[in-house]
Amino acid sequence: MSDFNTPEIVEALAAVRRRWRESQRRTLERGGREFPSRDALERIVNQLKGALFPLRLGPTDLRRESEDFYVGHTLDAALNGLAEQIRLELHDPSGLGAELAESGRWAEEATRSFAASLPHLRERLDTDVLAAFHGDPAARSVDEVLLCYPGVLAMIHHRIAHRLYELGLPLLARIVAELAHAQTGIDIHPGAQIGDSFFIDHGTGVVIGETAVIGKRVRLYQAVTLGARRFTTGADGSLEKGLPRHPVLEDDVVIYAGATVLGRVTIGRGAVIGGNVWVTHDVPAGGHVTQAVARQNGQHPEPVTP
Secondary structure, three states: OOOOOHHHHHHHHHHHHHHHHHHOOOOOOOOOOOOOOHHHHHHHHHHHHHHHOHHHHOOOOOOHHHHHHHHHHHHHHHHHHHHHHHHHHHOOOOOOOHHHHHHOHHHHHHHHHHHHOHHHHHHHHHHHHHHHHHHOOOOOOHHHHHHHOHHHHHHHHHHHHHHHHHOOOHHHHHHHHHHHHHHHOOEEOOOOEEOOOOEEOOOOOOEEOOOOEEOOOOEEOOOOEEEOOOOOEOOOOOEOOOOOOOOEEOOOOEEOOOOEEEOOOEEOOOOEEOOOOEEOOOEOOOOEEOHHHHHHOOOOOOOOOO
16 A cells, blocks of 8 residues: 555644634634534525425425325425534634524524525515426427526525525525535525516526615526626725625516626617627616617627627
């Protein structure tokens, strides 16, 4: 067997960890894991998807007569697992606020509130599924949409992640969002507010920022960016977080492939943004922005190649 100097490497890695923890003032008074687990959250989200759509995203041998039993059993496992992940997020490795995290009281309340929102979350997801089915002439059934469409998968994750974000659990929310991002190439920050009947067609390369506000019946195509134009900095030069900096899309907006909309601009109700344009100004209700119009109005810094 080859000698890889494993003991020396283990010792060196331990020294690196100690230096990191000391620099971050991390205490080790609590044994075990200090932060939420991506693997555990992936398992929990899969359980929640099965509970929300049991006969389509649940186990293959599930029958209608045992549907409620399966949902109850699966929810019990998912919610208990979620409560533990919430406790881990609440735990502050520096030691500050550890008493609240250890008590578990807030974790139970947050889990209970999340659980109570699941029926409404399912209703909102139904509108997203129908929007995809009605918005894509290639879709043959709502079942195909739910089982196959990356935009719908991304929205299942987003509806779950956004609820966690609302409950003051940004780390759990971000992990749930990034699980979908890794699978679909669709990057939706969990803070984004998205109305009912939202449809992302194809989806790869879509980016939706944290403070974006999207109305009802909005449709985006692949490679659309709803991003920030600039970042405000404080007196010390650090970025100021949480300020509104992403677009507002009113109801019934359509944005075609490759378009980029930057800054806290408003795209009015029923407006259409053409492909491969760069928009940094408000667009009125019912407006149409094409490459020619965008260049004429100075809304793209360089010519666009279709």
